[in-house]
Amino acid sequence: MEPMPLQDFASFLDPASLPRVLRVCSGVYFEGSIYELFGNECCLSTGDLIKVTHVHLHKVVCENPETGQTLELNPNFSGLFSTLTSLQSYRTLDKLISAMPQNATQQPIYFKSTQRIVTEARVVPVNQPLRLEAVEMHHGTHYARCVQDSKNQEIILHLPLSQNGPFWRCKPGPPQTLLQILQDPAMTGLMLTCPSLPWRTVILKPQYMLQAVMHMRRTIVKIPSTLEVEVEDVTASSQHIHFIKPLLLSEVLAQGGPFPMSTEILEVPEGPPIFLSPWVGSLRKGQRLCIYGPASPPWRVVASSKSRRVPRYFFLSGAYQGKLRRRPREFPTAYDLLGALQPGRPLRVVATKDCDGNEEENPGFSFLAVGDRLEVLRQGQVCGTQGQGIDVVICQRLSEQAGEEEEELEEEEEEVESKEQILLPLYLSGSFVEEVTDGRRYSLTDLTAQFPLPCEVKVVAKDAQHPTDPLVSFPGLRLEERLAEPSLVVGLDSQPEMCFEIPPRWMDLTVAEVEGQPGQVARPLSVARVEELSEAFYYSLRKLPASESQAPPPRPPKSKSVSVQKQIIQSCKEDSVKSQVIRQQESYPQPEPKAKTTLEDLPKDKSNLYSKIPVHKKDLKSQTQTQDSVVGMTSKPSSTLGKYSITESYPLPDPDMDDHDYEEI
Numbered sequence: 001m002e003p004m005p006l007q008d009f010a011s012f013l014d015p016a017s018l019p020r021v022l023r024v025c026s027g028v029y030f031e032g033s034i035y036e037l038f039g040n041e042c043c044l045s046t047g048d049l050i051k052v053t054h055v056h057l058h059k060v061v062c063e064n065p066e067t068g069q070t071l072e073l074n075p076n077f078s079g080l081f082s083t084l085t086s087l088q089s090y091r092t093l094d095k096l097i098s099a100m101p102q103n104a105t106q107q108p109i110y111f112k113s114t115q116r117i118v119t120e121a122r123v124v125p126v127n128q129p130l131r132l133e134a135v136e137m138h139h140g141t142h143y144a145r146c147v148q149d150s151k152n153q154e155i156i157l158h159l160p161l162s163q164n165g166p167f168w169r170c171k172p173g174p175p176q177t178l179l180q181i182l183q184d185p186a187m188t189g190l191m192l193t194c195p196s197l198p199w200r201t202v203i204l205k206p207q208y209m210l211q212a213v214m215h216m217r218r219t220i221v222k223i224p225s226t227l228e229v230e231v232e233d234v235t236a237s238s239q240h241i242h243f244i245k246p247l248l249l250s251e252v253l254a255q256g257g258p259f260p261m262s263t264e265i266l267e268v269p270e271g272p273p274i275f276l277s278p279w280v281g282s283l284r285k286g287q288r289l290c291i292y293g294p295a296s297p298p299w300r301v302v303a304s305s306k307s308r309r310v311p312r313y314f315f316l317s318g319a320y321q322g323k324l325r326r327r328p329r330e331f332p333t334a335y336d337l338l339g340a341l342q343p344g345r346p347l348r349v350v351a352t353k354d355c356d357g358n359e360e361e362n363p364g365f366s367f368l369a370v371g372d373r374l375e376v377l378r379q380g381q382v383c384g385t386q387g388q389g390i391d392v393v394i395c396q397r398l399s400e401q402a403g404e405e406e407e408e409l410e411e412e413e414e415e416v417e418s419k420e421q422i423l424l425p426l427y428l429s430g431s432f433v434e435e436v437t438d439g440r441r442y443s444l445t446d447l448t449a450q451f452p453l454p455c456e457v458k459v460v461a462k463d464a465q466h467p468t469d470p471l472v473s474f475p476g477l478r479l480e481e482r483l484a485e486p487s488l489v490v491g492l493d494s495q496p497e498m499c500f501e502i503p504p505r506w507m508d509l510t511v512a513e514v515e516g517q518p519g520q521v522a523r524p525l526s527v528a529r530v531e532e533l534s535e536a537f538y539y540s541l542r543k544l545p546a547s548e549s550q551a552p553p554p555r556p557p558k559s560k561s562v563s564v565q566k567q568i569i570q571s572c573k574e575d576s577v578k579s580q581v582i583r584q585q586e587s588y589p590q591p592e593p594k595a596k597t598t599l600e601d602l603p604k605d606k607s608n609l610y611s612k613i614p615v616h617k618k619d620l621k622s623q624t625q626t627q628d629s630v631v632g633m634t635s636k637p638s639s640t641l642g643k644y645s646i647t648e649s650y651p652l653p654d655p656d657m658d659d660h661d662y663e664e665i
Contacts, residue, residue: 003230010055010208010225012185018055021238022212022231024048044229050221051243054211058224060178061205062197069199077178079196081204082112082129083171083187089114093144094161096169097135108133110170112193114200119157124148127195129175135161149174168193168200182206213243244512249504252291252511253488259293262493263511274507274537275315277528279492279500288493289511292524295319295487295501301444302483302533302541306456306476313538314471316444316479317501317529322469323441323461326451327476331432334393334424337376340434342452347376348398353431368430373398374422382423392423448482455479465526483544491524499524506537 003025013020024044044050060073090096096111109132117124124130131147136158143158170193181187181204191201208225246266265287273280297318305312331337331349341347355368368374374395384390397420424430441460442450457477462469471477487501502509533541 003232006210006223006227006229006231007208007225009231009233010210011188011206013052013055015055019051019053019235020233021235021241022050022052023234024050025230025232044223044227049215049234049238049241049243050223050231051213052210053213053220055208056211057179057182058207058209060182061207063203063205064199065191065201065203066199073178073204075179077196079194080129080175080177081181081192081194082110082175084168084191084193084201089166089168091165091167092161093132093159093163093165093167094142096165096167097132097144097161108172110172111167112170113165113167115165117157117159117163119159121157122155124157125195127193127200129170129193130157178204213245215243217246246510246512248508248510249291249488249502250508253294253486253504257293259291261291262514263289263291264514265289265509266512267510269508272534272536274534276532276534277500279498279528282492282495282498283507283509288514290491290493290496292489292491292499295489295527297445298484298486300483300485300487300503301448301453302480302538303471304478304480304538305474306478307474312470312474313533313535315531315533317527318445319527320444320463320529321465322444322459322463322471324444324447324457324477325441325460326436326438326447327456327458328436329434329454329456331434332429333426334428334430335426337395337424337432338379338393338426340452341376341378348435349374349376349432350435351430352433355428355430368422373435374432377421380423391426393426394421395424396421448479453479453481463529466529469530470532471530480542483541489524489527496524497526499527500531501527501529 009022024046057075060075060077061070062073063070088099090099096109100109110129111132112127112129113124114126116126128148131149132144133147134145136143136145138158142161144161144163146157146159148155148157176184176187181192189203192204193201210223210225212221212223214221247263252261252263265283265285268283268285295317299318301316301318301320303314303316305314329340331340337347337349351368351370351372351374354370375398377394377396380392380394381389382392442457447455447457455478457479458475459469459471459477462472485503485505487503489499490502491499
């Protein structure tokens with residue numbers, strides 16, 4: 001087959017003959033073509049093979065041959081087209097009939113007018129195709145008997161031969177739809193007319209989109225037919241060619257088999273490793289893998305170690321068979337208490353930090369001491385000092401005696417427990433530890449089904465199929481959350497005993513299917529069920545929408561402005577100082593007349609005036625002066641001694657009264 005432009009191949013292609021293999025030929029104007037393919041650069045070089053699997057009509061460009069203007073038509077355009085047999089127009093019907101050959105006068109003549117034709121019976125629209133069947137005489141005037149096709153019915157019109165046009169001859173036959181015109185190769189490039197378009201004549205230029213498979217390309221390639229490249233059909237000589245189709249592990253998981261599948265790694269995603277396991281280093285280009293199928297069950301648990309050293313993070317498979325025992329949970333805030341509360345499951349905690357609340361801002365909550373036992377009841381709401389609603393956790397304080405009688409019946413225990421209820425605002429920053437008396441051993445499946453996560457556990461028995469289970473060595477393990485993470489069970493061809501689970505969501509390797517080994521087993525013998533995670537990947541998991549579904553703790557109520565707080569503090573200080581001054585005035589003993597100090601008795605050398613006064617009395621005097629200034633009492637100072645000022649507001653205390661210990665503010 002001779003090379004042809006890609007547009008011609010798409011136009012003349014029979015869809016029933018697909019798929020077809022094309023080879024890119026060296027064109028007259030270029031050796032190849034590079035174009036942007038949905039944001040990715042795709043190169044069609046000379047000699048490339050393309051396997052076309054599907055061709056569909058993308059759009060149709062309608063061009064006016066007289067002006068060069070264009071517009072786009074959708075493939076479902078409903079207008080009807082007629083083919084013009086000549087580019088010459090005729091002024092009247094008489095001239096149109098006279099121009100016809102003599103042997104064609106007995107045949108129907110198809111024509112149209114670019115102007116409206118107004119008759120007594122009806123109005124013929126612009127560009128409406130008509131069929132002239134005969135010329136008749138009526139009352140001495142020649143008329144052309146014409147037929148107009150309209151919605152499955154024929155309308156007979158009698159037009160005088162003197163009817164003005166202009167008129168255009170059309171190809172014999174009924175009008176055709178857009179798809180009928182495009183499917184007829186004889187209509188390619190002809191002048192057409194359509195009453196639904198604003199132009200007298202048009203040329204249709206269809207544009208197709210070819211879906212093809214290229215060698216070593218993972219996705220289906222979509223190539224527009226307008227690409228300026230010449231191709232050659234080499235389907236007959238290319239039956240032995242196998243197009244390697246790269247696959248992502250996510251695509252292998254989605255297509256569901258057949259398994260086991262032997263593959264070869266073509267590309268490994270870039271970036272730091274997410275698993276700290278020995279098999280990660282074996283995943284490189286050229287390594288052959290055996291994919292055994294999806295892992296079961298399809299969920300994982302994210303866990304972190306509880307130790308004084310640097311924490312470590314793990315991915316636990318749902319098939320993990322180790323035995324776990326619950327440990328007390330820690331709750332840093334009251335909001336965490338509410339999140340751990342489950343219907344029908346009592347939650348009792350012990351305070352491990354003193355919490356002193358402000359009853360004015362937090363009504364109903366006064367104080368929590370270390371060791372206080374609480375039972376979390378439910379969520380509530382109280383009215384704050386400013387009228388705003390404050391969300392709280394309603395708890396019941398338990399007595400010490402209740403802790404000693406935990407083994408007794410529930411009815412007896414309720415009689416001993418105190419009925420005092422306290423309210424903990426959700427934003428309260430405290431410290432609580434759960435009371436746990438459960439000593440049972442759980443499997444991972446049972447534990448996650450019966451208790452909410454996060455949950456504190458201790459691995460008391462390792463997984464029998466995992467001899468190097470690292471979870472047993474930790475004093476505690478925190479199960480963070482359960483994730484639905486479909487994975488594939490994968491093994492190395494070079495090391496069949498090394499099998500592991502790969503989540504395609506995070507390690508989407510690019511592989512190609514190859515022929516498998518004859519002695520390959522259908523299922524692996526053992527699979528690693530605990531994978532250690534890198535710290536960066538652990539925090540990436542914690543940012544998933546499953547973790548973000550929990551609402552953040554509520555904010556504390558807005559505090560009053562700084563200026564208002566200062567005014568309140570200053571007012572409180574003034575009231576306190578004023579009350580203290582009054583109490584001190586009432587408690588002062590009346591000094592004897594001989595000890596009374598007056599201005600006349602003061603020595604002229606005033607530098608050592610207070611040298612004989614004890615230190616605490618000096619402080620008392622300066623304190624009294626300070627109180628005087630705070631309260632706002634005005635008195636005229638009689639003299640200034642250094643940095644001290646003596647006023648007549650208060651009498652000085654007796655120097656001999658040393659047994660009075662005045663408190664310093």
